[in-house]
Amino acid sequence: xxxxxxxxxxxxxxxxxxxxxGDGEIRVRVVRSGVNPTDWKRRSAGSAxxxxxxxxxxxxxxxxxxxxxxxxxxxxxxxxxxxxxxFGTAADFSIVPAGHAFPxxxxxxxxxxxxxxxxxVTAHRALTVSxxxxxxxxxxxxxxxxxxxxxxxxxxxxxxxxxxxxxxATVVTTVSSPEKxxxxxxxxxxxxxxxxxxxxxxxxRAVAPNGVDIVVEVSPARNAELNQxxxxxxxxxxxxxxxxGDTAAFDIRPHMMINARVQFLILYTxxxxxxxxxxxxxxxxxxDGALPVGEEHGLPLHYFPxxxxxxxxxxxxxxxxxxxxxxxx
Numbered sequence: 291x292x293x294x295x296x297x298x299x300x301x302x303x304x305x306x307x308x309x310x311x312g313d314g315e316i317r318v319r320v321v322r323s324g325v326n327p328t329d330w331k332r333r334s335a336g337s338a339x340x341x342x343x344x345x346x347x348x349x350x351x352x353x354x355x356x357x358x359x360x361x362x363x364x365x366x367x368x369x370x371x372x373x374x375x376x377f378g379t380a381a382d383f384s385i386v387p388a389g390h391a392f393p394x395x396x397x398x399x400x401x402x403x404x405x406x407x408x409x410x411v412t413a414h415r416a417l418t419v420s421x422x423x424x425x426x427x428x429x430x431x432x433x434x435x436x437x438x439x440x441x442x443x444x445x446x447x448x449x450x451x452x453x454x455x456x457x458x459a460t461v462v463t464t465v466s467s468p469e470k471x472x473x474x475x476x477x478x479x480x481x482x483x484x485x486x487x488x489x490x491x492x493x494x495r496a497v498a499p500n501g502v503d504i505v506v507e508v509s510p511a512r513n514a515e516l517n518q519x520x521x522x523x524x525x526x527x528x529x530x531x532x533x534x535g536d537t538a539a540f541d542i543r544p545h546m547m548i549n550a551r552v553q554f555l556i557l558y559t560x561x562x563x564x565x566x567x568x569x570x571x572x573x574x575x576x577x578d579g580a581l582p583v584g585e586e587h588g589l590p591l592h593y594f595p596x597x598x599x600x601x602x603x604x605x606x607x608x609x610x611x612x613x614x615x616x617x618x619x
Contacts, residue, residue, distance in 0.1 A: 293341050293381035294599040296333060301342065301380075301600040309377055309385050311354030316388050318368060319351040322404035323379040323596075323616040326445065327531070329372070330603040337376065342603075343616070344370050346379030347394055347403025357388045365394040367403030369411060369569065373558055379404075380599050380616060389562075392569050395577055401591055405445070405583045405613045406572055411557055413450035414568035416506040416528035417457070419553045423504060423526070424457075427571040429578070432459035438494065438502040438520065439463040440513055442474030442482065445613055446530060448589045449581070450506040451477040453572070456580035459504075462497055464490065464513075470611065477588030491519035501525060501548075511535030518544050526551040583613060593617050 291308045294301050311317045324345035333342065350364040360366070368391045372378030377385040394403040414427060417437065424431040437454040441447045442463030454461045455478040463474045464485040471482045483493045494502065494516075501522025507513060510527070512534035517527050518541060525548060540552065557565065575581050583589045590612030594602035602614050 291382035292596055294596065295339050295341055297338055301333070301603065303597050303599070308383055311352055311357075311385050313355050314357060314388055315354040315385050316350050316357055316360050316391055317352040318346070318348045318366060318384045318386060318391060320346050320348040320379050320382060320384050320618040321400040322347050323618055324404035324407055325602050325606050325614040325616065326408045327606055328408060330607045332372070333603070340372070340376040341378040341381045341384070342372050342599075343378040343380040344372050345404055345407025346371060346384060347400040348384070348619070350391070351383060353388070359388050360391060365396070365403075366391040367394045367406050368392075369407035369565070370557065379618075380596065382618060389566070392573055398576060399583075401615060402576070402581065402583045404615055405589065406449075406576070406581070408557060409445040410449040410453070410572045410581065411565060411568040412446050412530050412555070413453050413506065414571055415555050415557070415560060415564060416450060416530055417454055417504060418567075419528050419551075419555065420504050420524075420526040421549075421551050422524050426567060427453055427457045428574065429456060430458045432457040434458075435503040436460045436462060436498040436501075436522070437504045437506065438517075439479070439506045441465070441508040441533070442477065442479055443470035443588070443611055444508060445589065447474070447506065447508065448477045451479050451588070452581050453575060455479075456575050456578065460498070462494055462502065464516075473585070473588040473590070473611070475588070476586060485513070485516065491516055494520045498522070504528065506530070509534035510538040514538050514540055521545070521548055521550050523548045524550070526553055528553045528555060530555050585612070589613050591615055
C-alpha cells in the first residue's frame, strides 16, 4: 500500500505492507484524509516511520478480534487516528480503534466525513463546558443562549457555528474580512462582526444586550479585551488554540464579578467519555443535515493527491481558509 511517513527530511511517500487490525481495531480503506493544524504541528513530535493525520473517511476493510460494532463495507468517519497508533489516515489504509470510527450515512460525502474529527469534536467540547449549559448537544439544547465564535471562517469555527445553530443558539461570529464574513454567514451565523472595527464590542452587545454565554475562542491573547467586554454573567470562554500569541492577560475582577469561567481544552487528554459524547452528537447533527461542507456552506475544500501530502500540510500551516483534504482513493 502507499503511505506517507514522517522522516528526518519531512513527509515521504513509501510502499509498505498492509497492516492488520489487532484486538478492538478496524482497518479502514481511506478515501479522504483531513489535514488539521494539529497534524503539521505534531510532525516534529511524531515517531519516524509513523503515518500522520488524525481525521479521515472511508470504508471498513477488515475488523480485528472482538469487534462486533463494525462490518466490512461500512462507510465511516474516523478521529484521532495518528494519536491512537502509528497508522494515521495519510495512507491507503489506516488502523484505528473501533470506538473511534463512526457511521457515515448515505448520502453524506467522504469529504464531509473527513472534515469532522478534530474540528467538530473540538467545537462540541467548547459548546458543552459551560457551568450552566448543556453537556450534550441536540436541537433546542442551546435555546435562549448566545454563542460567540471567534474566527468563524476556520474549520473549528465553521463546525461551532453549525453545531450551535443546530442546537438552537443565537450565533455571533468575528471575522477579519468581507470574504470570511460571507463564509461565516453561509455556515449559518446569525450575525457577523469584523473584529478590526473600533466598536466590535458594541456591535456584539447590540445583538446580545445581556452578553454572550459561550465564547469559542481560537485567539485568547488577541481577543481577551473583547471577550471581557461582551461576556454575560456565568459566561464561559472556551479556549482551544493559541493563535495570536502564547500568553494571554485577563483582568481578574471584571471576570470575577460575572462568575466567568475560562476553560482550556484539547482532545488528546479530554477523556474517552467526552470524545464519545461528542461523536454521538456530531453523528446526530450529520444525520440531520446540519454539517454540510463546501464553499456554499462556508467551508471551501482544497484537494491534494496523496503524493502531495507535504504540500497539503504546508497549505494548512500557511493558513488556508477552508478544509484541506488529501484524496487517497
